Amino acid sequence: MRTLFLPLFFLVFMNCSKSNADKQAVNADLMEVISEDKIVSDVAIPPPPAPAEISKASAVTSTSIPKKTDTISRKVIKNGDMRIQVGDIKKAQSQINDILKKNNAYIQKEQFQNTDTDDHLNLTIRVPHKSFDELVNSFSNGVGSVLSKNISSNDVTEEYTDITIKLANKKIYLEKYRDMLKSAATTKDMLEIQENIRELEDEIDVAEGRLRFIDDRVNYSTLEVILYKEKVRSSATSNIGFGSRFVDSLAEGWNSFVNFFLGIISFWPFLLLIPIVIFLWKKWKSGKTK
Structure with a gap:
């Protein structure tokens, strides 16, 4: 009886120790889970930003990041x-x-x-x-x-900018017309598209020529210079006597008379009209008297 009791007691003791070990393991696992949950719960999770904060943040971001814009230097x-x-x-x-x-x-x-x-x-x-x-x-x-x-x-900056923008738009339209020309179905459509292409190409050439002219005038300035030297009367000319000057005046007068006479002679076809006018006037006067 005593020999049977000892093995039974030993088995019961082993079962109890095993159950205690299992309980301790389970308790340890629970403690680890609880500790992890506590750590996670202790970390502060930020709330979602309000709409006002979002708009404010986007505004700050937009102002802090410079935008890349295409600008034209002053002309x-x-x-x-x-x-x-x-x-x-x-x-x-x-x-x-x-x-x-x-x-x-x-x-x-x-x-x-x-x-x-x-x-x-x-x-x-x-x-x-x-x-x-x-x-x-x-x-x-x-x-x-x-x-x-x-x-x-x-300052022609405004004109240059306006021409540049219009030129870019015309080039875009030109490419669209060229694409349309490839898919044109009738001859009429092809002729109309080709006419539009021709007009756009002419306008593009004119615009590009104007831009080249402005660039040339901006890059190279123009200066008009007049060098002026006044002539001084020489001593020989300043000491001319009265007699010589009188003869020169007569010669200038004669030259003026010749020029005047030749000018009158150049109107000789009109002088032929004078007798005809006189004849018609006398005839009209005599007829009025009768």
């Missing part, structure tokens, strides 16, 4: 004209050539005029926009006495 055309009195035309022209080389400018047009009272040298000069002011100052200080100077600036 300014500078022109000028100067009238300079010099003592020697050739010497002044040599000085101007040196000034032009320093400023990368060139002469577009040159015209010389020699009269009884003065000499004129008219120059049309093209100079890079950035060197325009320096060129004008060089002419003002080192060439001669400036009699007049006029400088003007014309």
